[in-house]
Amino acid sequence: MGRGRAPCCEKVGLNKGSWTPAEDMRLVSYIQKFGHGNWRSLPKRAGLLRCGKSCRLRWINYLRPDIKRGNFTKEEEDTIINLHALLGNKWSKIASYLPGRTDNEIKNVWNTHLKKRLIMPTSSSSNSSSDHSPSPSSSSSDQSEAKSSTNNGQEVHQEVKVDDYDINIEELIIFDEMLDIFPIENKTTMTTTTTIASSSSSSCSLNCEYNQIESENESKKWLAYLEKELDLWECEDTTTTTNNNNYNKQEYEKKEIVDYMESEHDDPVLSYFQRGPSSPQNFLLDFPSLDSITSTSNGFLL
DNA sequence: AAACTCTTCAACCGCTCAGAA
DNA sequence: CTTCTGAGCGGTTGAAGAGTT
Known part of the structure; x- marks a missing residue:
């Protein structure tokens, strides 16, 4: 069932393999409320039978709010090809x-699509990136990649020399500019730049940043449903019932959500995961406007 | 329809690095 | 300086789905 190599002994008893929707919800809920903090201790605190490494990977690669799902655009593919030529397998840098x-x-896109496209530029090369395909070279530079494959029964053997890629320094400057801009202004699918009041810490972590640019109401809806x-x-409220008026208000507002959830609408969590899952932003689109919802959490930020 | 092969990609592993003690 | 700990990176694996015979 497990993937990869055998587990090391300390991980015996922990879940492995694909994450279930329930595990996803638990992880998202916990991080939305408390931040990830120490990854190693997170699973215990969040009540997950996973190692911290697995949680971190799941969050970063799949559950993080600003993850863009779906096929890569031509521009993205070209960017990867160009950057790979310059940086090599520095996937995090390229990312x-x-x-x-x-x-x-x-890394997956490179290994499954782009590398093949570059190695076999003649097959189906009417597509976008053929412009960046290097011309076959006979040199045997240590930076070159040699691959054999079959194409219609005929063995194709071409050597790809990294130096042959069409790269110029101006493009890299543009990339750097993009880096400066994107983290705040151009976050994909983000609709608002509301800053949540509790985020006053001047040194905001990356996760904090994601939360900052998320709509407060959308976060509340997402979180409220996860909590439910x-x-x-119930367990949250038993610790925060010092103000009965506030408690009753929250209970009333929660009931609104539950009523909505249990109405004729599709199960938003189910549809969220059936869709891809893509991102909590898409998930949130399923909800009506419930501006008055107040979460019982301590806030959404670290 | 069944069996087989190929492809994709989420998740795993070991390793390295940085910072703290 | 050394040791320890946690985070992050890149390579690899294999289950699941798609395609082919």
Whole structure:
């Protein structure tokens, strides 16, 4: 069932393999409320039977709010090809130039699509990136990549020399400019730049940043539903009932959500995961406007 | 329809690095 | 300086789905 090599002994008893929607919700809910903090201790605190490394990977590669899902655009592919020619297999570095894309995703796209395209530029090369395909070279530079493959029964053997890629320094300057801009202004699919009051810390972490640019109401809806799904509402409230008026208000508002969830609408969590899952932003589109919702959480930031 | 092969990509592993003690 | 710990990176694996015979 498990992937990869055998688990090391300390991980015996922990879940492995694909994450379930329930595990995803628990992780998202926890991080939305408390931040990830120490990854190693997170699983215990969040009640997950996973190692911290697995949680971190799941969050970064799949559950993070600003993840962009779906096929890569021509521009993205060209960017990867160009940057790979310059940087080699520095996937995280390449990913830093492609907002919303993860190093793992880029690595997969390279290994499954782009590399083949460059090695076999003649087959199906009417597509976009053929412009960047290097001309076959007979040199045997140590930076070159040699590959054999079959094409219609005929063995194709071409050597790709990294130096032959069409790269110029101006493009890299543009990439750097993109890096400066994207983290705030151009976050994909983000609709507002609302800053949540509790985020006053001047040194905001990356996760904090994601939360800052998220709409407060959307966060609340997402979080409230997760809380409801994870049965967190009751235990949360037992510790925050000092103000009965506030408690009643929250209970009323939660009931609004539950009523909506249990109405004729599709299960938003189910549809969220069936869709891809893409991102919590898409998930949130399923909700009506519930501006008055107040979460029981301590806030959404670290 | 069944069996087989190929492709994709989420998740795993070991390793390295940086910072703290 | 050394040791320890946690985070992050890149390579690899294999389950699942798609395609082919």
